[in-house]
Amino acid sequence: xxxxxxxxxxxxxxxxxxxxxxxxxxxxxxxxxxxxxxxxxxxxxxxxxxxxxxxxxxxxxxxxxxxxxxxxxxxxxxxxxxxxxxxxxxxxxxxxxxxxxxxxxxxxxxxxxxxxxxxxxxxxxxxxxxxxxxxxxxxxxxxxxxxxxxxxxxxxxxxxxxxxxxxxxxxxxxxxxxxxxxxxxxxxxxxxxxxxxxxxxxxxxxxxxxxxxxxxxxxxxxxxxxxxxxxxxxxxxxxxxxxxxxxxxxxxxxxxxxxxxxxxxxxxxxxxxxxxxxxxxxxxxxxxxxxxxxxxxxxxxxxxxxxxxxxxxxxxxxxxxxxxxxxxxxxxxxxxxxxxxxxxxxxxxxxxxxxxxxxxxxxxxxxxxxxxxxxxxxxxxxxxxxxxxxxxxxxxxxxxxxxxxxxxxxxxxxxxxxxxxxxxxxxxxxxxxxxxxxxxxxxxxxxxxxxxxxxxxxxxxxxxxxxxxxxxxxxxxxxxxxxxxxxxxx
Numbered sequence: 001x002x003x004x005x006x007x008x009x010x011x012x013x014x015x016x017x018x019x020x021x022x023x024x025x026x027x028x029x030x031x032x033x034x035x036x037x038x039x040x041x042x043x044x045x046x047x048x049x050x051x052x053x054x055x056x057x058x059x060x061x062x063x064x065x066x067x068x069x070x071x072x073x074x075x076x077x078x079x080x081x082x083x084x085x086x087x088x089x090x091x092x093x094x095x096x097x098x099x100x101x102x103x104x105x106x107x108x109x110x111x112x113x114x115x116x117x118x119x120x121x122x123x124x125x126x127x128x129x130x131x132x133x134x135x136x137x138x139x140x141x142x143x144x145x146x147x148x149x150x151x152x153x154x155x156x157x158x159x160x161x162x163x164x165x166x167x168x169x170x171x172x173x174x175x176x177x178x179x180x181x182x183x184x185x186x187x188x189x190x191x192x193x194x195x196x197x198x199x200x201x202x203x204x205x206x207x208x209x210x211x212x213x214x215x216x217x218x219x220x221x222x223x224x225x226x227x228x229x230x231x232x233x234x235x236x237x238x239x240x241x242x243x244x245x246x247x248x249x250x251x252x253x254x255x256x257x258x259x260x261x262x263x264x265x266x267x268x269x270x271x272x273x274x275x276x277x278x279x280x281x282x283x284x285x286x287x288x289x290x291x292x293x294x295x296x297x298x299x300x301x302x303x304x305x306x307x308x309x310x311x312x313x314x315x316x317x318x319x320x321x322x323x324x325x326x327x328x329x330x331x332x333x334x335x336x337x338x339x340x341x342x343x344x345x346x347x348x349x350x351x352x353x354x355x356x357x358x359x360x361x362x363x364x365x366x367x368x369x370x371x372x373x374x375x376x377x378x379x380x381x382x383x384x385x386x387x388x389x390x391x392x393x394x395x396x397x398x399x400x401x402x403x404x405x406x407x408x409x410x411x412x413x414x415x416x417x418x419x420x421x422x423x424x425x426x427x428x429x430x431x432x433x434x435x436x437x438x439x440x441x442x443x444x445x446x447x448x449x450x451x452x453x454x455x456x457x458x459x460x461x462x463x464x465x466x467x468x469x470x471x472x473x474x475x476x477x478x479x480x481x482x483x484x485x486x487x488x489x490x
Contacts, residue, residue, distance in 0.1 A: 008235045016199045023195055027188035034184050038177040044105075045170035052102040052109070053163045055095050060156045062091035063120060067149050070128045074137040082132065092120060106166050112159035119152045210235070214242050221245075226253050291317065343376045349384075352377065353405065356384040363392050363401040370407050371414055374486045379459045386452040387479060391420035394477070413465065414485050419478040427471040434467065456481070 069085030072078075096117045103109045127145030134141075217230040230246040295317045306314070349370040357365050365388070373380075388403060395401040404419045425433060436454040460467045460481045467481035 011235075016203075020192075020195055020199070023191055027184075027191065030184050031181075031188060034177065034181045038174070038181050041170065041174045041177045045167065045174055048102045049106075049163065049167045049170045052099055052106075053160070053167055055099050055102065056156065056160045056163050059092060059095040059099065059116065060153065060160070062088045062095060063149075063152060063156065064088075066092070066120075066124070066128065070131060070145075074131060074135070074142065077135060085128070085132075089124070092117075103163070103166075106162070109159060109162040109166060112155065112162055116152065116155045116159055119148075119155050123148050123152055210242075214245070217242075218245055221249050221252075226256060343378075344374055345377060346372050347375050347377050347380050348372050349380065349407075352381050353384050356381060356388055363388070363403055365403045365405065367405045368407055370405070370416075371409075371485070373414065373463075373483050375463045375483070379462065383456055383459045383481075386456050387418045390452055391418060391422060391477070394420075394422040396421065396423055409485060410482075412485055413482045415480060415482050417470070417478055417480045419470075419473060419476060421476040423476070424474065425469055425477045427469070430469040430471060433469065453479075 065084040065088035069082050069088065072081030073085070096113060099113045100110065103113060123145065127141055127148055131139060131141050131145060214230065217228065220228050221230065226249065228249075230242050230249060232240075232242040232246070295314050298314060349372070350367070353367060353370060357363075357367075391403045392401050399421065402421045404417075406417045406419075408415045433453050434457040436451050456479075457467050460483070464484050465482040467479065470478035470480050
């Protein structure tokens with residue numbers, strides 16, 4: 001199915017957006033052209049044709065004022081009646097000039113304006129001016145002048161008719177332009193809607209549907225169905241993503257198979273460890289107990305017959321057997337961390353430490369407020385027991401041991417510290433002290449198997465924490481460790 005798509009989803013997006021941009025640009029240009037055309041028609045009608053119609057009416061009135069002024073002067077002989085005549089001439093000339101500008105693109109009406117202007121001028125030179133000069137109301141020019149003026153008014157009426165025709169044509173053109181504008185806008189909107197619909201369909205089929213299929217397949221694999229194959233669908237980039245997810249699923253399946261094999265090996269190893277623990281706790285210790293017991297019996301029964309060297313050899317044998325038992329017991333305790341002792345409960349560390357302090361009769365222990373944490377009660381008791389016992393064991397000669405226990409909340413964990421005033425630990429041994437059976441002092445000076453801090457490290461790490469030596473503390477030793485702060489302080 002992926003083969004049918006030749007373009008990536010990004011290129012599909014780019015093409016669809018480009019098509020939308022082109023469509024919008026074309027619509028914008030067409031809309032701008034039709035709006036400009038509509039504005040031109042409207043402006044011509046409002047700014048030129050309509051004012052020209054008004055000017056034609058005013059021109060007719062100006063000519064009538066001239067004829068009325070001449071007639072009034074002839075009837076009365078008073079030159080005051082010539083005032084409308086002179087004013088009419090000025091108005092006529094101003095209106096003719098305005099009409100020439102307003103009707104510049106109307107050749108028929110413009111020609112009528114010129115005919116009216118020339119006719120008015122002929123009427124004045126041929127009739128009005130001679131009659132005014134003669135002042136004779138009975139002159140034969142009166143009647144011929146009236147006929148000439150009637151012809152002039154007829155030309156004005158023709159001009160008005162042509163201007164009205166231009167107004168009607170302008171209104172029709174404006175209506176037509178508005179209809180074309182509305183049609184184009186409807187087409188643009190329809191094209192935009194169709195483009196959006198096409199983009200939605202394209203995105204649904206090319207991107208969203210393959211993504212939904214990929215999401216469903218990935219969720220199915222995430223829910224544990226690792227045998228479900230993730231199909232490659234959609235554009236090449238989405239198909240490549242699906243192929244990457246399928247490759248990752250294959251690696252997860254391989255890793256899961258390896259982990260299962262490792263788990264089986266660990267189970268066999270744990271079974272062997274259990275068997276070893278059983279043997280170590282029973283079969284291995286039985287010969288040691290017999291060796292120590294018979295050596296002690298030999299020493300008691302034949303002590304008078306044995307010389308000093310034999311007595312020393314017997315002591316060496318008893319000490320070796322006893323130390324071997326101690327090593328086996330400590331090794332068993334180390335192996336039981338996280339295997340035998342693995343309960344999870346709320347542990348009050350203050351109460352646990354109080355029980356441990358009861359065994360330290362000669363130590364001054366200062367304890368801060370301790371929290372309640374989740375863990376194995378037995379292991380946490382062993383942790384305090386080993387830390388406090390070490391602080392007492394490695395005391396300074398003739399100096400009473402003093403131990404300070406603190407706890408500080410640091411985000412999602414508690415930071416504990418056990419500081420003493422003993423002999424201290426050199427910083428270069430900060431890592432060695434947590435290694436099993438590693439000793440820093442001779443056995444005859446400080447007894448023990450050297451496993452105490454190794455057990456502490458295993459207990460702390462089993463609870464999700466870490467343990468270290470504070471190298472900055474020089475007045476004795478200061479061991480720090482952390483535990484998760486899953487429960488508030490007590």
